[in-house]
Amino acid sequence: MSPFLTSALLLVSTLTSTTAQSPSIPPPIQTQAYGNLTGISNVSTPACPSLGACHILVARGSLEPPGYGSIGAIKDRILARVPGSTAEAVDYPAVIKPSYVDSETDGVVAMKGLIGGFIANCDAKIPLVLMGFSQGAQVVSDSLVEQRGVRFPDNSSVDTVHPGSTLVRVAAAVMMGDPSSNLNGSTFHVGNATTHGLYPRTNNANFYATGLAERVKSYCDARDPFCASGKELGVHLGTIARYETQAVEFVVGMVKGFNRRSGNVNGSNGGGNSSTATPEPYTGLGRRRWEVMLL
Ligand SMILES: *[C@@H]1O[C@H](CO)[C@@H](O)[C@H](O)[C@H]1NC(C)=O
Ligand SMILES: *[C@@H]1O[C@H](CO)[C@@H](O)[C@H](O)[C@H]1NC(C)=O
Ligand SMILES: *[C@@H]1O[C@H](CO)[C@@H](O)[C@H](O)[C@H]1NC(C)=O
Ligand SMILES: *[C@@H]1O[C@H](CO)[C@@H](O)[C@H](O)[C@H]1NC(C)=O
Ligand SMILES: *[C@@H]1O[C@H](CO)[C@@H](O)[C@H](O)[C@H]1NC(C)=O
Ligand SMILES: *[C@@H]1O[C@H](CO)[C@@H](O)[C@H](O)[C@H]1NC(C)=O
Ligand SMILES: *[C@@H]1O[C@H](CO)[C@@H](O)[C@H](O)[C@H]1NC(C)=O
Numbered sequence: 001m002s003p004f005l006t007s008a009l010l011l012v013s014t015l016t017s018t019t020a021q022s023p024s025i026p027p028p029i030q031t032q033a034y035g036n037l038t039g040i041s042n043v044s045t046p047a048c049p050s051l052g053a054c055h056i057l058v059a060r061g062s063l064e065p066p067g068y069g070s071i072g073a074i075k076d077r078i079l080a081r082v083p084g085s086t087a088e089a090v091d092y093p094a095v096i097k098p099s100y101v102d103s104e105t106d107g108v109v110a111m112k113g114l115i116g117g118f119i120a121n122c123d124a125k126i127p128l129v130l131m132g133f134s135q136g137a138q139v140v141s142d143s144l145v146e147q148r149g150v151r152f153p154d155n156s157s158v159d160t161v162h163p164g165s166t167l168v169r170v171a172a173a174v175m176m177g178d179p180s181s182n183l184n185g186s187t188f189h190v191g192n193a194t195t196h197g198l199y200p201r202t203n204n205a206n207f208y209a210t211g212l213a214e215r216v217k218s219y220c221d222a223r224d225p226f227c228a229s230g231k232e233l234g235v236h237l238g239t240i241a242r243y244e245t246q247a248v249e250f251v252v253g254m255v256k257g258f259n260r261r262s263g264n265v266n267g268s269n270g271g272g273n274s275s276t277a278t279p280e281p282y283t284g285l286g287r288r289r290w291e292v293m294l295l
Contacts, residue, residue: 059136
């Protein structure tokens with residue numbers, strides 16, 4: 001068993017069917033876990049990066065402590081590969097109880113806020129990258145193409161697609177273990193899952209209508225309890241480790257391409273024009289209450 005798995009802290013929680021806001025969500029056994037976060041930088045930098053770099057928005061998985069969560073490992077590798085780049089963690093509850101729906105909706109609202117801030121403040125030549133694990137993966141996909149899924153209540157306040165002028169700023173997005181995964185006709189899935197997630201997306205077409213399908217990857221393997229409605233927690237937990245390198249290469253390639261088209265760099269590297277922004281300590285820690293139930 002990999003160090004990732006053996007060091008994972010298993011957190012198990014049962015979602016009841018009686019939460020006030022989400023009576024239509026059935027009560028699957030919800031399990032979540034995270035690995036060793038020690039090496040992952042918690043620095044969050046709302047400042048715009050310099051031309052030639054990229055900005056990364058990260059949504060952590062359910063029950064991971066505030067910060068970047070385990071997918072922060074991928075963020076750190078991209079920051080190292082594209083010098084001068086900056087990252088921000090989405091500040092949202094990432095809980096399952098009392099309501100996954102409310103937590104995820106908060107995440108979508110917070111992610112949209114960060115996207116809006118980036119669009120308003122940063123040069124259009126700077127590529128934006130989104131990534132998320134588990135509940136955070138659904139935050140990423142919902143915030144891009146609307147929150148719509150089987151068994152997921154409609155909520156008009158988050159059922160909106162960004163204008164094209166916003167979406168063109170997104171160079172790449174990575175979803176790992178997305179519960180809204182729907183394999184129906186999707187070309188951006190990576191992995192051997194053959195079944196859809198717990199809350200399969202009903203508007204996959206939006207990925208194509210917006211042109212995003214070519215700039216996103218959704219990683220999911222068979223028997224994952226969340227993205228493939230399976231029963232093996234280990235498959236879910238291992239997703240980041242299994243696809244980390246592949247996802248880093250995908251994002252760096254997309255960022256390079258975006259920068260090349262923007263005329264920022266000569267295309268032989270992703271960045272190289274180092275940032276003048278001074279990273280600040282991440283202040284979001286502890287702002288949110290997070291709860292776990294240990295089994
Ligand atoms: C980042 O924050 C997490 C969650 O509080 C913590 O476990 C981890 O040790 C921190 N990492 C660093 C490098 O400080
Ligand atoms: C967690 O990762 C850090 C940095 O890689 C390492 O120093 C530490 O020994 C690890 N802790 C455990 C319990 O694996
Ligand atoms: C809909 O989303 C908003 C946030 O935009 C949230 O405040 C509200 O509680 C949600 N409503 C439902 C029914 O989930
Ligand atoms: C997948 O596609 C089939 C055929 O169009 C449809 O009947 C089914 O409802 C779809 N499933 C999901 C989860 O979207
Ligand atoms: C799916 O892929 C994973 C990772 O490569 C592998 O470990 C697993 O055995 C595969 N599962 C099936 C059902 O093919
Ligand atoms: C292009 O980038 C490479 C790698 O950073 C660098 O060595 C080279 O000098 C650059 N060429 C130009 C014309 O800027
Ligand atoms: C960084 O990029 C800016 C804007 O393109 C340019 O003016 C500046 O000369 C670059 N600096 C370096 C060290 O390449």
